[in-house]
Each structure stands twice: as structure tokens, then as C-alpha cells.
Amino acid sequence: MIEVRGLSKHYRIAKRKQGLLGAIQGLFIRKYTSKKAVDDISFTIASGEVVGYIGSNGAGKSTTIKMLSGILTPTSGDVLVNGIVPYRERQKNAKKIGAVFGQRTQLMWDLAPRESYDLLKHIYQIPEAIYQKNLHEMTEKLQLHSLLDIPVRQLSLGQKMRCEFVAAFLHDPAVVYLDEPTIGLDVAAKSRIRSFIKQMNEEKGTTIILTTHDMQDIEELCRRIIIIDNGQILYDGDLHAVKNSFLHEHVISFELDEEKEEILIPGELEGLVTYIPEEGNSNKLTLSFHPETISAAQVIAAVLHHYRVRDVSIAEPKIESIVQEIYERGA
Numbered sequence: 001m002i003e004v005r006g007l008s009k010h011y012r013i014a015k016r017k018q019g020l021l022g023a024i025q026g027l028f029i030r031k032y033t034s035k036k037a038v039d040d041i042s043f044t045i046a047s048g049e050v051v052g053y054i055g056s057n058g059a060g061k062s063t064t065i066k067m068l069s070g071i072l073t074p075t076s077g078d079v080l081v082n083g084i085v086p087y088r089e090r091q092k093n094a095k096k097i098g099a100v101f102g103q104r105t106q107l108m109w110d111l112a113p114r115e116s117y118d119l120l121k122h123i124y125q126i127p128e129a130i131y132q133k134n135l136h137e138m139t140e141k142l143q144l145h146s147l148l149d150i151p152v153r154q155l156s157l158g159q160k161m162r163c164e165f166v167a168a169f170l171h172d173p174a175v176v177y178l179d180e181p182t183i184g185l186d187v188a189a190k191s192r193i194r195s196f197i198k199q200m201n202e203e204k205g206t207t208i209i210l211t212t213h214d215m216q217d218i219e220e221l222c223r224r225i226i227i228i229d230n231g232q233i234l235y236d237g238d239l240h241a242v243k244n245s246f247l248h249e250h251v252i253s254f255e256l257d258e259e260k261e262e263i264l265i266p267g268e269l270e271g272l273v274t275y276i277p278e279e280g281n282s283n284k285l286t287l288s289f290h291p292e293t294i295s296a297a298q299v300i301a302a303v304l305h306h307y308r309v310r311d312v313s314i315a316e317p318k319i320e321s322i323v324q325e326i327y328e329r330g331a
């Protein structure tokens, strides 16, 4: 579906000298530096995959997406999407892809969404029956019937983004690029959009490439992540595998049935767990441990053996901290 081999994009940046003289000199003599925004990356994405493409600001995510969608021509390397070289056959490629860029819109500002959709129907030459079916199903899923005839400029950000998603999926694209699709949205809008993405992937087999700084998006939608930093791929693989390999500590909190003057770690856990004191809580026993040293089940069993426990909560390692660590380690 998507094949990327040795793909690079180097931007040429004009060096400017300071001051008026420098500006005048710059008109005649220009010196350039080169920025390796994407530097020799390779990956393959199969049809129907949902892949999180993540990295810090300036890592090279948007540049990659622009090359995949045909907006940018690579400096070197190969990219093939649906058997098409995107930057060579832009129109053919455009018919098979969809995109939502959180910061930009493809809906006409002064028109109602329905009118923009009608325009897209003609641009993508969607047969009338498929158009009506898709429009009906998608507006239903995103609950935007009541918004279809209101000019886009009068819609809230969350309403507008839901409408954007219909525009991106209306022509049944094989691949959809989502660049920060939930940025600035409230919890309810994010959740509705995430379940729409899930449904489209499951029902239509749409391949999704998701670029986001919102790790909740990644956790809920992606089984595979590609992490890019400084234009190079740091990690490409299963989200849960990375979680396990980078996982340092699990934290379990026990709410004890009664307040204690002193809470002691059960003897059998000595040296295997670390006690995390919680200020002002004399009935809370919070322990951190490495899952390779001792299992959560063993920790719970030992505590239940010594204390009467009202409630237990287990904190999973956050993907944010794992990603942060991968950036810092560099591999």
C-alpha cells in the first residue's frame, strides 16, 4: 500500500547577513545551507493499518506526510502509494487519498458543509448513490445532521472538525493522512472523532497515517507507531512492545480499610518494591516496582495478606513518558 525507501528531503535555506548592507548583498550573492528535514527513511505500511507517526516539533513529520501526499518532491529516495508515485501523478494520487490537517480546512468558509461536499462530489466524481450513502452514514456517525446547512464560519472548532472528517472520507479514499486532527478539541469531540476514525478503518479498511502530539489519540487508535527524530526513524513497531521494552516501573496504590500510624511494607516485598509516601494519607500504601523483578499479582497478594484493603488502583506507564525517553536515548 505505502512503500517508502531511502526517502530524504533537504530544504535549501538562504543564509542572510545581518543589517542593511547584508540585505543588499543578499540580492546579488546568495549563500545557502541545507536542512535535512527527512533523512533516508524507509518503511512499508500495509493496507488497513493505522499507524501513528510521531515525533517532537520539527522532527520531520509534516515533511514526510507532504511527500506521501504528493505536495512535496523528495530530494532522493522512493515513495509509492497505491502503486502511484505521488508527486509525479498528483491528480491520480489525490483521488485515492484523503486528509485532515488540524490547522487547515478544505471546507469553504462562507458555504454550508453540504455545499462543500457537493463540490467534492464533482471533484472526485463520486457516483450519486455512493455519495448519498456515504453522506448519510458519515453525518449519522458524527452526528452532524443539524450542522449541514450552516455556513462553516458560524461553526465551533469541534463542529467544524467533525465536518472536515466527512470531507476527507466522502470519496472512500484508500489512505487518509491525519495531521493533528484533534488539536484544540474538547474531550467529547475528541472521543467522537476517534471512534469515527476507528469505524472507518474497520468498516472500509481505510489505511490511516496519524500524526499527533496527543498520545491518547495514539493509544486509542494505533497498534503500530513510527517515531521520527531529526529526520530519522528512531523506532518502528508495535505500540505495546515499545511500552513493554521501555517500561520501567509500575505503580500500585492500595487504599487501606483503616488509618494507620505507620504503614510498613510487607516483609516479603522488602527490596523488591519502593514505597512512595503520600502526604496526608494515612490509609494509602503506594508501591512502585519493576515488572521484571516482581509481578503485580505477587505485590497485590502480599499486601492483601497483611492489610485489609478497600480499593486497589494500578497506574500504567504513560506512553508520553516512554516516547520522551526514546527521544532522549536516541534509539
Ligand SMILES: Nc1ncnc2c1ncn2[C@@H]1O[C@H](COP(=O)(O)OP(=O)(O)OP(=O)(O)O)[C@@H](O)[C@H]1O
Binding pocket: 011, 012, 013, 035, 036, 037, 055, 056, 057, 058, 059, 060, 061, 062, 063, 064
Ligand atoms: N519550507 C521549508 N523550508 C526550510 N525548512 C523547512 C521547511 N519546512 C520545514 N522545514 C524544517 O524542516 C524540519 C522538519 O519540519 P517538519 O515541519 O517536517 O516537522 P514536524 O515534525 O512536522 O514538526 P511539528 O510537530 O512542529 O509540526 C524543521 O527543522 C523545519 O524547520
